[in-house]
Amino acid sequence: MTARHYPSPPTDVYLFATCLIDLFVPQAGLDAVRLLEREGLTVHFPRKQSCCGQPAYTSGHPREAREVARAQLDLFAEPWPVIVPSGSCAGMLRHHWPKLFEDEDEHDDNAAPRARALAERVYEFGEFLLHVLKLDFRDAIADAAKTERVALHTSCSARREMGTREHGVKIVDALPGVTRVEHVRESECCGFGGTFSLKHPDISGAMVKDKVASACATQCDRLVSADCGCLLNIGHAAQQSGAPLAVEHLASFLWRRTTPANGDV
Structure with a gap:
């Protein structure tokens, strides 16, 4: 790249x-x-x-x-x-x-x-x-007293073709009240892979199971990603297994963390 x-x-x-x-x-x-x-x-x-x-x-x-x-x-x-x-x-x-x-x-x-x-x-x-835009979220308006531990996930192609992990790390690390935690399988595929999950469901299921367990081991409050395919895969796998792992898209996470409760910006 x-x-x-x-x-x-x-x-x-x-x-x-x-x-x-x-x-x-x-x-x-x-x-x-x-x-x-x-x-x-x-x-x-x-x-x-x-x-x-x-x-x-x-x-x-x-x-x-x-x-x-x-x-x-x-x-x-x-x-x-x-x-x-x-x-x-x-x-x-x-x-x-x-x-x-x-x-x-x-x-x-x-x-x-x-x-x-x-x-x-x-x-x-x-x-x-x-x-x-060169946005700096260190002065985000939202209540920094509400702390969150966040794990990141970056899809395979996003990480390698667009350098998306770097963007997510820098943005999340700048947010007041947010602690980013790393998990041991962060760099691994979640098993979605588009049609891969349909062609190889058993392998895909094993991969996402490992991903969910790795994120849960950090005791994070949620997993954040900018890739909806991965979010859907990880979120549904966590829900099906009863794992305590919430997922959220980066855009929604940023809006929630940088917008006051009264909506004034």
């Missing part, structure tokens, strides 16, 4: 909400919007957006993934940053959408340069807060 140049804070951004947030964790998307709007940004949400194409791509179906991407290239036409509240989906847009069109000659629609141009404007949510 190479270092990237970060622009000055913009006035307008797009939100690529991801299909998992849209269908299963809409509050995380709403909280991401509220955090961005609180910083004075206008957030645009193209309603025809859909999946990033990652399930098809990682299952060996690049043609299908390419058509998913092609249908969305024109939805983000303005030169605004595209914020993605999922590290793995952000990695798909930034690193793999351009690859989908590298050797294509079936269409004369300039899809390859359009995909490359869009990829350059894609930012993972925590990355954007930290490196573009």
Whole structure:
């Protein structure tokens, strides 16, 4: 992963909400919007957006993934940053959408340069807060007396393609009243892996069982992640086994920890 140049804070951004947030964790998307709007940004949400194409791509179906991407290239036409509240989906847009069109000659629609141009404007949510908006949560308004012990989880592709763990660590460590605790299996896959969990349920189940046990061993109050697929997998596994592990998306966690009880900001 190479270092990237970060622009000055913009006035307008797009939100690529991801299909998992849209269908299963809409509050995380709403909280991401509220955090961005609180910083004075206008957030645009193209309603025809859909999946990033990652399930098809990682299952060996690049043609299908390419058509998913092609249908969305024109939805983000303005030169605004595209914020993605999922590290793995952000990695798909930034690193793999351009690859989908590298050797294509079936269409004369300039899809390859359009995909490359869009990829350059894609930012993972925590990355954007930290490196573009340069937010410092050390002076967060919320009641710092309410302490929490938090374990982090970063999806495999988010960690390796977008450096998302670094963003989460720096943001959480700056929050008053929050103590980040590390667990021994933090760097390991949770077993979700998109379609992997469907193709290999026994292996996936064993992996998430280890992940839940590792997080619980820290006696953390909750596990926080910026990747909804992992959150759903870990949260449901904990619930099914009766493990005392709450999970929360980074956007919702930040909104809750940095907003006074009366809602004034």
